[in-house]
Amino acid sequence: MEESVTSYRIDALRNTNYPMPRKRLRLVPAALLVLASALAIAQDNSPVSARARAVHDSAIVVDTHADTPQRFLDENFDIGNTDPKDVGHISLDKARTGNLGAEFFSIWVDPGTVPPDHFARHTFDLIDSVYEQAARHPDRMMMAFSVADIERAHKQKKLAALLGIEGGHSIENDIHLLRDYYRLGVRYMTLSWSNTNEWADSSGDINDSRIQHHNGLTDFGKQVVLEMNRLGMMVDISHVADKTFWDTIATTKAPIIASHSSARALTDAPRNMTDDMLRAMTRNGGVVQVNFFSGFDDENYWKAAQAQAKEADTAVKTYIEQQRAAGRQPTYIEVDRIEREWTAKIPRPPLKSLIDHIDHIAKVAGVDHVGLGSDFDGVSGATPQGIDSAADLPKITQALLDRGYSADDIRKILGGNTLRVMREVERVSREMQAGQARGAGAH
8 A cells, every 4th residue: 555645634635546526627716715815814803792702601612633642742742832823723722712621632643654563552652642731731631531521621621631543543453452542541433544444444545446445344344333332432434435434324333423524515525424424424313523624614725725736745755755765754743844835825715614514514414413623733724714723713603603503503513412422422332331241141
């Protein structure tokens, strides 16, 4: 298998294995993009009303995906950082300003820079990095493993730190490792990242004939889903191939999540979910947490990024090859700097693009089945105008109020829906384990 580009945001935009949008590629004239960007700035920097702030502060805001652990490990970044020039999306101050109550920190092992026999080791290192941050700031941050923990952290005005593994390759095809990760606090796992693993097909390489695919989930993959149900670990289908999604829906005994995915009807990216998938999520009881990445939320951005894909891909791969030739292993943070140079060439779309996806999913799947999955610190500066960090989350509440959403429905979107799924996953786990115990006792 060819090495994937080190970040899925770049992979998703410029990997030639990704299908092009059905519409003919046509770049929007630069002048129009600049004008749209200027208009977006005027719109997205509008103040948050007192009513919006009150609604926002009354919610437990839950974000299901942030890549900040890469910074913890590679940069020795401290989440207590107060540097106003820091370009990161997550810090304790930014979280407090945006009333972010719970963050699922992504435990993502890059298969392009980490050798397969070190996937688990790197997973453990990333998990440890989150624990270390909580230990540094016990007065403002705590590890959380359940809905009860999140609610307790909220009452204590602390950020609840949770763990979600991004990519099933982290278990190295060993169900025992999956259980170990759960014991360490991992509460969801994305079945695949942009790379197909030995038991789950990915949307990232599904059209690459050089990759051995499985027509969705293998039998072992289905066992992984059921074991996650038994453990009480949420099954995440962001990144998976369409057939993998349908196999998961048919297998799971608990609601699932799409921790950072948007709507394909609005932006024709393979990582996004079709309306049929959204309706299946309704029947399953799960939640789609909308990704803040502009490439998945805005069709013009998606097209512009694809237009520069070849050059950007070459820049990243050249850097990686140069570093390896010099005997160095390139880090996520180093590659992120290159990615930011390329994303900066494309004007950021208005906040409206992100809100459109929340609105679409709420209308198709129902307001009980949409949430927030920002992908903060993992999108190389490519968030919509006005969303520069977790401090800007109240702007989403303002935009939803402007569209006529009630306070109760907004609280569901901000975190209530995700907490509901967590409770249901916990309940299914208890029932499965109780049934297992009764079965064992019968013998």
